[in-house]
Amino acid sequence: MDNPADTEDEKGLNFPCSLCDAEVVHSMTKLLLPALATASVDNTTGDMFKGPSSVVAGLKTELAGYMIQRSETLVRESTGGQEDRSEQFIKASTRPAEFLPDLIEDFVTSKKNMLSHVSGFFSTDGRINKIKEFTQKLETEKFWAEDERKATTETILKIVDVECNFHCSERFDMPDKLLEHTDQCKFRIVNCTNDGCAASFSAIHIEKHDSVCPFKLIPCEQLCEQDVMRSKMDKHCSTVCPMKLINCPFYEVGCETAFAQCSLERHCSGFLQTHLMYVAHVIIRQRVSVNDMDQRLQLLEKVQSLNELSGALDVRTLTVITKEQEAKINKLEKDLKAQETKMKKLENDLKSRK
Incomplete structure (x- = not known):
């Protein structure tokens, strides 16, 4: 099977866009450090002469290579015909952040030493605590830098995302064309424009973020004339909103009318x-x-x-x-x-x- 990248290179399209869905990449990237810590702890359980730190360097290289190789194999075996695509391939290409844990679990299982398999250690809180401690140590020491982990997950994402739903597949023959495209690419990083919000995300998620952004000004739910920040809507409606329903001040003496807060003076003068x-x-x-x-x-x-x-x-x-x-x-x-x-x-x- 011809490599699409090679075909594009032959056409002189040597400048590919490298942008990916930042949200998906982040979800995948944050899995790698705990995965490495787990494999290192499980591989040295009960060993008096080796600890997680002594094997972590080798396992990091193995883990990255294993995930990339497995992803390539899965795509190669599943793209021969639409009918032959496995459930795992469909999961990888449509929900990559859910697919990656499957690869991690297979790798970690393969690295358990013999004592780990027979000791029952894996069912204890001790293992979990040890993994958490070693994860924190790796993070503090910046053993596997975030940029390096991000590069690994982006590579995996581009392999399994055959429909290009999570990364850009555009390529160009000139660097200035690539630069022009990057400014418009749907996977470019943008900042929320709502005042007070510091969120950043891929442009493809602008509408999704805008629909839930707590800093967005939206019309009052009780139909007053004010625009209110989404996160403060409940407080506005229950306190200062002129359309808030209140009881008549003469409720205790018999007037059981309820009306909008802004109608108080009109109600009292009219009745x-x-x-x-x-x-x-x-x-x-x-x-x-x-x-x-x-x-x-x-x-x-x-x-x-x-x-x-x-x-x-x-x-x-x-x-x-x-x-x-x-x-x-x-x-x-x-x-x-x-x-x-x-x-x-x-x-x-x-x-x-x-």
Whole structure:
């Protein structure tokens, strides 16, 4: 099978665009360091003379070569005919970030030493902790630089992405044409234009990012005239939005109308007479309640006096009854004060509306 790159070179198209989907490349790149650490730990488990650091250099070269070679083999074996394409090839070409872990797992499994297979060490938390520690060590020491890992994953991506969904396949005969293309390539890196957002991504994802960017100004969900930052929409709608639904200030006296916050003044002025009637009814009820409580207090005082004079009741019973009556009187006094407070508040609200 002819190599497409060789064919392009023969035409003089020696300047290829190297841009790839940055999001996919990043997802693949972040898998490599933990994979290398895992292979190094598993390869030296239980070995008194070797530790992960003693094998990591060789395993890094092996891992990179293994993934590239396996990718090339898979594509070569699966591109003979559309009907023959395996599920693994379809996964690799359409979901490369999910395909790479399959290669990593196969490589790590092949590097387990004999003791690792039989010791049961792999089911313990000790292995996981050891892998995390060694991963951190490799990262701190910059053993496998990110640019180097990125170059490896880009190579793999370009191999398996036969439909060019995740990388650019354009080639040019002159460097100035390549430069001109790079400024327009759909895989070029762009920055979010929403004020406050520092995100960068491939241009192909502009619409996707814009649809979820927390810094984007969008129309208020409650249809007020303001544009609100997406991340602050909930707070806006529940606090300052003029279209926020609120209850009438006279809700407690009978007006159960709910309306937009911006309609408060119009509602209060339009229903002034109705609100006055509600307040008047409450005042009448309060007066009746006050008179009723006065009568109850007088009755309780009489009952208490009779109980004090009664010699038929024993001292313990008389004490209990007296305490109960005192409690009831105290509660009635508190209720009376609360009612008076509410009446004063309603009268003040009424005066402020006039």
